[in-house]
Amino acid sequence: MPSQIFASTINGWDASLVTIEIDITAQLPGLLIVGLPDKAVEEARERVRSALHNSGFAFPSRKVVVNLAPADLPKQGPSYDLGIALGILLVSGQIAPQVDLKKFLILGELGLDGAIRPVAGVLSSAQAAVAAGLTHCLAPEDNGYEASLIPDLIVWPVRTLREAVDLVLGQAEPLIISEPQIAEKIWPITLNTISGQALAKRAAVIAAAGAHNLLLVGPPGSGKTLLAQALPSLLPSLNRSEQLEVTKMYSIAGLLPPNSFLAQPPFRHPHHSASAVSLIGGGSWPRPGEISLSHHGVLFLDELPEFPRHVLESLRQPLEDGSVTVARTNNTVNFPSRFLLIAAMNPCPCGFYGDGERICTCLPSALHRYQEKISGPLFDRMDLVVTMPRQKTEVVISGQGEGEGEMKEIIMQARDLQVARNPDGKLNCALGPKEIIPALFWAEATKQFFISASEKLQLSGRALHRSLKVARTIADLSAAPSVTREHIAEALQFRQTSWKA
Structure with a gap:
């Protein structure tokens, strides 16, 4: 049964939700991404593979097909990495989430060591998620406060792929989002x-x-x-x-x-x-x-x-x-x-x-x-x-x-x-x-x-x-x-x- 994860793509001033569908077939090992991905999305193959390995997980020894729907909407950027990685773990049976991932917006770029890096357009994506009825957001720690600016959205900031897995398995508590200190800007010329x-x-x-x-x-x-x-x-x-x-x-x-x-x-x-x-x-x-x-x-x-x-x-x-x-x-x-x-x-x-x-x-x-x-x-x-x-x-x-x-x-x-x-x-x-x-x-x-x-x-x-x-x-x-x-x-x-x- 294919897994489904929700992410988003930026379309000008607004964002549109993207469904990450992942399936494993009995073919030669590999990772295929379809759905009008750009070069950064296609390169997620290597980032996700290395991040899974260096986080203590196994990459499936069969063919993994990732479909980014809707297929006619162009996708850009590395924000799909975390969603693809969690979807692979889910469909391969390596994790059994204690939360409903269909209520989550999942964003984040993966480093080869499993670190999760910030991405652009999180505020627009959070607005699109709330409009679509999603209740939670799994986002990079550096984007946590940005996503929390949208009311009615529960934000779980994460630093690594392992932390994200522990959260969805119910084995860890979400990080606390600290509100930044906004100082009055001092203009050098008045x-x-x-x-x-x-x-x-x-x-x-x-x-x-x-x-x-x-x-x-x-x-x-x-x-x-x-x-x-x-x-x-x-x-x-x-x-x-x-x-x-x-x-x-x-x-x-x-x-x-x-x-x-x-x-x-x-x-x-x-x-x-x-x-x-x-x-x-x-x-x-x-x-x-x-x-x-x-x-x-x-x-x-x-x-x-x-x-x-x-x-x-x-x-x-x-x-x-x-x-x-x-x-x-x-x-x-x-x-x-x-x-x-x-x-x-x-x-x-x-x-x-x-x-x-x-x-x-x-x-x-x-x-x-x-x-x-x-x-x-x-x-x-x-x-x-x-x-x-x-x-x-x-x-x-x-x-x-x-x-x-x-x-x-x-x-x-x-x-x-x-x-x-x-x-x-x-x-x-x-x-x-x-x-x-x-x-x-x-x-x-x-x-x-x-x-x-x-x-x-x-x-x-x-x-x-x-x-x-x-x-x-x-x-x-x-x-x-x-x-x-x-x-x-x-x-x-x-x-x-x-x-x-």
Whole structure:
């Protein structure tokens, strides 16, 4: 009678249960794995054989057939090793479990000595297991806490194949899962370290409060990169739902540290040589890209015009929708990508166009080619655009920055107002066109002022709504119930294009 063990495979953002069916036939000894396995799954033959031998068990002297069902679903990774090993012991009669293994999700990579190593995507797999009615999870010790984040799932962490066997035989007690110590992240760069640039700092506070996109333009050394790296220190910690989503994303990508979860907003800073696939996500086995790894956090693109134009254009849809769909011939997956984009750039190739002290040496044609790398539709998606001028020497060496603690408290209060007022607890940046207007509570005179100013600025429909969202955030920072003319005027000043040739 074939044995059945439940494992899982990662399919984009989610996991699907996989049934490991194992049978022994009277043929020449060997181990055959079928069911669309990738190379890592096929190599389980040697890992399982050696792990069984070095753990004191015998490998059957007949042919072992392993079927990973459903057969038309591609399987990848080494997470099936433990399930295959236990299934072989079960079908060969070497163990008689005292528990119902059909209620277990079993995951883990085997070392040749029988040690069980961590695998990726355990959080997604645990969610799929609970949805399918499974009650227990046998997982590597380093994945134990991750799996225990899902309620209604009893997790048995194991370190070796022998420990796993002892558990299912009822001869040992499960290891205790110790909750990790989550310390407040200390950011090396904060607003306290930046002197001057009051307008840019104000824009950073607004961006942090409403998760608005921010473009910083200025000559070399004006503090653009420093300000972008300081902005994450203003963001509040993630709530429980956001923690699970970010932890799940990093687990799928194989970037989650052992027995941990992520409580702070992620900060990603890819180099400008990054490809479109590395930024958006993809591959033959679709994996999350930088925009998804920035989910609920910050994506910083320094030297924006140095990115290939087609790479920048691929950001347009995720910036609008908060998610990205990666389509391949044999699979289509969706990854969430609700991130705060910070971009920094020089106004021209030499960096000194519009500078009051240095003369720009760029030819007009070179200047236009450089600035045209940022297309109109992408620029339209920037909520805040700030020119950062060169600072005077005495300001730079003064070392007097803004107090950060008070600003972070104001940002948290502004976010609390948004969550309480907006539909589904959204931040202002995520409000749709029909949702932002009722949230303004503006007077007729304020409305007419906005109409007049936006017509003079010739703003697009998208830019209009984005300016209103920024104005709503500015009002929230001052705890104002309604948006006033002053809030509108401040929001519109951040759509300046004075740095353009």
